[in-house]
Amino acid sequence: MKKLLTSLTLLLVATFSFAQAVNDSVMLGAQYANQVWYSLANDKQGTSAKNNWDIAFEINSITSSILLNSANGNTLWVYPKSDITGWSTIDTTGITTWPKLYNSDLAWEMGAFNVNIDPFDAADLGWGVYNTSNHQVVGDSLYVIKLSNGAYKKLWIEKLANSTYTFKYGNLDNTAEETKTIAKADFTGKNFGYFSIQNGTQVNREPLAANWDLTFTQYTAFVPVAYTVSGVLTNKTTGTVKVYPVNDPSTYKDYASQTFGSTINTLGWGWKTYNMTLGAYVIEDSTVYFIKDGNDDVWKLIFTGFASSNGKFVFSKEKLTSSVGINAPVKNNFFTLYPNPASAGAVSIVMDMAADATVNIMDMGGKVLNTQTLQGNGLSTHALNTQGLANGLYMVQVAMGNQVFTQKLAINQ
Template sequence: MRSLTPLTLLLSAAMNAQTTVTVTTAPANADQVWYSLQNGTVRTAPLVEWDLGFEIAGFTASILVNTAKGIAVFKAPYAVGAWNSLDTAGMTNSWTQVYDSDTSWSYGALNQELTSDEFDLGWGVYNLVTHTVAGDSLFVVHLANGDWKKLRIDGLAANTYTFTWADLDGSNETTGSLNKANYADKNFGYFSLENNMALDREPLTTDWDLLFTKYTAFIPQAYPVAGVLQNRNVTCLRVAGMDPALAEWTGGYYDPHINTIGYDWKSFNMQTFQYDIATDRCYFVKDGSDQVWKLIFTDYGGSATGDITFTQELISAAGIDEAGAPAASIAVYPDPVEGGTTNLFIDAPGTHADLRVLDASGRVMIARPLDGALAMRTLPLDVQTLSPGAYIAQVQGGGYRVHSRFIVR
């Protein structure tokens, strides 16, 4: 662990001051707001302007769908070759309606329904030889304007996503593209199917920590909520069931799940028709610079204003990570796990590491070595021996140790 430097001790005298902040997402939560804990609001953009979001960095080629806007997307039970003869009979009753993950940016709606093939990305299959992705899936999209479209992602090659959409009868077929180079150092590039237009909406990944937005959560069914999502390089410790003034920021698990703050710090009171704010919880957020901030939510104006009010306080300028550790990351997906099998995505240096799966009490439930190149790799993870509950996957290699939390149902 890092030790406190004289500079950190000097800074600590100024860390006790709380700042009250109000971020507005506008009436009806019409705006998305990217927020930096260090610098405040970085960018605001209308939620309704985009339909698809294409992952720029990362190795899952995630494609988001703006279901919070009112879009519905169904994955067709046919291969991409059925494009010209797509039969939508029984679609809303028997086809799978897909949504973005609310725990990871890496698994958008078009990445769902994975097979056992470790190179399956949902909408397409990764080619290990050509390092391209070929689309193999068909989707039907009900746009927010009421139009029904069929959609296929043709592929990802030469740094460019290509995709095709048309009316269900095949008319008005249009092909679009999005070049990742135009969105360098950002998480996603966006596209409007309604307007046939690529959109540059996000700040640089390094410039923001939290996204205040309307999104689809699972409680347990899909439902639109207003809340806070973390950037992919941000982790968060949620402390609940106690006076926030007594909460400790050390010793707990800093969760990379992007909905660790989420929406449930508030609840709607059916007697007062106002929102009640949970007073027994706070959030410690470790930003991309390893600074730790304490957040306490104090008010929500509802859809009338979209105002979210909280206090923020810099707790540690030193951070909690091990100094000098090489960059490494893992993710478990699908999450939650159903059926006893899932995948471990790992991007780490070296050719050997050790995997352990721990239960909520810290007991080691699974232990196995990981051998071979570990950069940008997908491995099957058998969890059939695990009872339903929460678990932590831990990978430790040369100079690093990384974690990913997951649920078994």
């Protein structure tokens, strides 16, 4: 019986490991006019004009992230001269010196409206504060937004209550003020609900979150300053890892020894560089990406070409495993940090461990500051190494087997 099971296992692994690679491409159009959502299993799932929205509201998460369409030329500032009581007296003198706000390219949960978060207030979401009594988020910040058409608007995200965002905007001279809402129920199953301030309308532009793995688009990256790039971001439920250097990318399939992460820009834009001599983009060689989709199937992706004239991404994809009984990940691993924010002394990490884990503490730019290894022993408590960390906001990343979990940690000693 053991021999029969072993043979069956080898047959299944061989079947999935040597699936045929498929060549495919995604085109954004001239001047990267569109955004495309893509499923590794089912190909293109949707296309929408990149300039048909200005702000977007998170639908299916407690982080209440709000995005800015900076790739369309919009610019956002938090108003530094007053709280919400200054709505009628907005003064933009000195606006060129105000810090501009951008979406993080590491996580969908950190939009431009969230980056001014108070790291020492667990209830603060950046644009507003969570009320534990009525479970509403109340907006406490004013913003100035410069739209792609050159118009300046004042903007206030007033609240999130009963699964509905309420916000208002208007001209700086207090004319043409509008109050609008985005109801989560209107975007059920989506990651975000979109809104065009220029047109005053909701935009239902992305496919169901369960139906896509990658989105090909323009977005703001930090290289190291903010810069608009054309690249690939991954869905919230998609795990990714980049392997470099690889002697023969066409045959390399060792995903099992890799650690998959949830950072959305792992594929990103850096796999291509423009060669001035050739007058064309050159693709990074010796590179393989492994992607675990929402069904926990593992794919291999290799970029093979890029054309800027029509925004064409060319790549090969290959399904390496099926989610049916092969390398299925443990779903219930978790960790908790306390105290958080940490005001003094040690920080404890409580984990339900099925295996040994590597813990990294990173700054918000993704630089690893401290690393430690914890032994797996079921539900257990460990001391987190915070030595040498200054006051501020950090990311704690736990890698266990092929899974990666991340939480924020605030230190205020």
